[in-house]
Amino acid sequence: MSDSTKEQNTAANLVAVVTGGGRGIGRAVCLELASRGYSVVVNYSHSSDAADEVVSQIKAQGSEAIAVKADVSDHDEAKALIDAAIEHFGHIDVLVNNAGITRDNLMMRMSSEDFESVVKVNLEGTFNCMKHVARPMLKQRKGAIVNIASVVGVIGNAGQANYAASKAGIIGMTKSAARELASRNIRVNAVAPGFIDTSMTQVLSDKAKEALQSQILLGRLGQPEDIAKAVAFLAGEEASYITGQVICVDGGIAI
Numbered sequence: 313m314s315d316s317t318k319e320q321n322t323a324a325n326l327v328a329v330v331t332g333g334g335r336g337i338g339r340a341v342c343l344e345l346a347s348r349g350y351s352v353v354v355n356y357s358h359s360s361d362a363a364d365e366v367v368s369q370i371k372a373q374g375s376e377a378i379a380v381k382a383d384v385s386d387h388d389e390a391k392a393l394i395d396a397a398i399e400h401f402g403h404i405d406v407l408v409n410n411a412g413i414t415r416d417n418l419m420m421r422m423s424s425e426d427f428e429s430v431v432k433v434n435l436e437g438t439f440n441c442m443k444h445v446a447r448p449m450l451k452q453r454k455g456a457i458v459n460i461a462s463v464v465g466v467i468g469n470a471g472q473a474n475y476a477a478s479k480a481g482i483i484g485m486t487k488s489a490a491r492e493l494a495s496r497n498i499r500v501n502a503v504a505p506g507f508i509d510t511s512m513t514q515v516l517s518d519k520a521k522e523a524l525q526s527q528i529l530l531g532r533l534g535q536p537e538d539i540a541k542a543v544a545f546l547a548g549e550e551a552s553y554i555t556g557q558v559i560c561v562d563g564g565i566a567i
């Protein structure tokens with residue numbers, strides 16, 4: 313990112329909220345947006361250590377950041393997250409719904425709890441944050457929301473019926489929100505990552521990793537930074553005529 317874009321964004325006092333921003337893709341998104349001049353609200357749900365480390369790194373690079381605790385699957389905590397961001401920075405320009413979990417199992421062995429918890433965090437968490445950020449964004453007649461879906465929500469995956477349902481749901485919800493909010497200059501898009509090297513995929517068995525890797529046309533796992541760059545693009549002015557879209561950043565898995 314050029315220094316002039318960073319200066320313009322800093323001068324415009326752009327503010328981004330990133331859910332689950334302490335590690336993995338969320339962390340990379342926080343750092344990428346900060347490098348482009350955004351002030352960043354780094355959300356976390358349990359221990360603050362990782363989020364605090366991201367905040368320190370952003371501040372060391374000369375941008376502003378705070379860490380805010382909230383379980384996004386809880387309606388009131390998601391509201392408190394949005395309120396805290398506005399109280400501290402005055403407004404929100406960008407919301408990135410990144411928080412997500414997996415509870416994989418074959419459908420016949422999947423418990424109702426594992427189905428519900430994944431849908432609750434991934435889908436309802438995204439809904440909660442979009443719902444609460446919509447009003448302030450509508451008032452300011454400006455905003456961008458980027459939801460992290462998954463290529464699994466597009467093509468499915470054995471052992472991930474719950475996760476695929478939640479991510480396909482995010483895609484439908486992204487398009488619906490784009491239709492609801494476009495008239496007030498609020499854009500809503502999604503990034504659908506493929507197989508990215510984070511703690512979420514490190515727990516997969518070698519067999520599952522090999523099977524996934526064999527589907528990647530570009531022949532390598534994605535890095536969190538690959539996703540962060542696409543998110544920053546969709547969040548920013550360069551994408552000002554793009555809404556309701558899903559960009560697969562997956563090395564070619566889904567074509």
Ligand code: NAD
Pocket residue numbers: 331332333334335336337338355356357358382383384385409410411412413433437460461462463504505506507508509510511512513
């Ligand atoms: P990760 O497990 O490293 O990060 C997930 C983050 O979400 C963590 O910081 C976690 O604390 C946070 N989180 C979980 N539940 C939360 C809650 N209720 N409230 C607030 N925060 C919560 O995994 P990742 O790979 O960085 O995943 C980030 C996003 O990307 C997820 O939505 C995931 O589904 C999606 N994704 C990842 C991959 C991949 O290959 N890694 C592929 C497709 C999509």
